[in-house]
Amino acid sequence: MRKDQEWLARHLYDLAREKFAGEFVAVADRKIVAHGVVALEVEREAKKKCPGEYISVLPIPREEDLIHVL
């Protein structure tokens, strides 16, 4: 598992949940570098801001999504 994956697992949702629930976020080097409702645009913006860096794009579930999934 990459280092940034560990960070994603431990910290991402608590950072992102309130502000970005229902959106996609892009993470590079343990920072949220882009967010929005259109995943492709989020990814492209992140790649533009952080060229050459490894970027992860994740949907951030809403509170009610967790109830449905579980």
Added chain:
Amino acid sequence: MSCKFDYHQIGDLFLPIIPISIKGSFGWTEIWGFVDSGATYSILLPQEADRLGLHFLDGQEIPITIGDGEKIKVYLHRLSIKIDEEEIDALIGFSDELGVNMNLWGRNGIFDNYRICFSNNKKAVIVEREQYL
């Protein structure tokens, strides 16, 4: 070869959310989803099809019954995926009717080819390639 993925912490919950790479029109794209051993097919958000350069409605339409008994339309695409280095084929579904902002990894293609262990004790998912004799 085995891969370990820590559960993702969401408040007090620990969820098995892992990345799987899928080959689309733009090459390989990493997609994160909840590992749902109860789901026959993986169901991804249509937005992920956009990232892959696919038209999700071009897939084979099938009805799938979800947890509350409701039927949703899912569009299946046969795609190359990989968790480790090895590429495998899987039927991956897309739907705009899932109603949750989360991708789900189901059994087809994934559980057929990988042994997946949920360790609540270690708060991790361990994925190993299934060895065929």
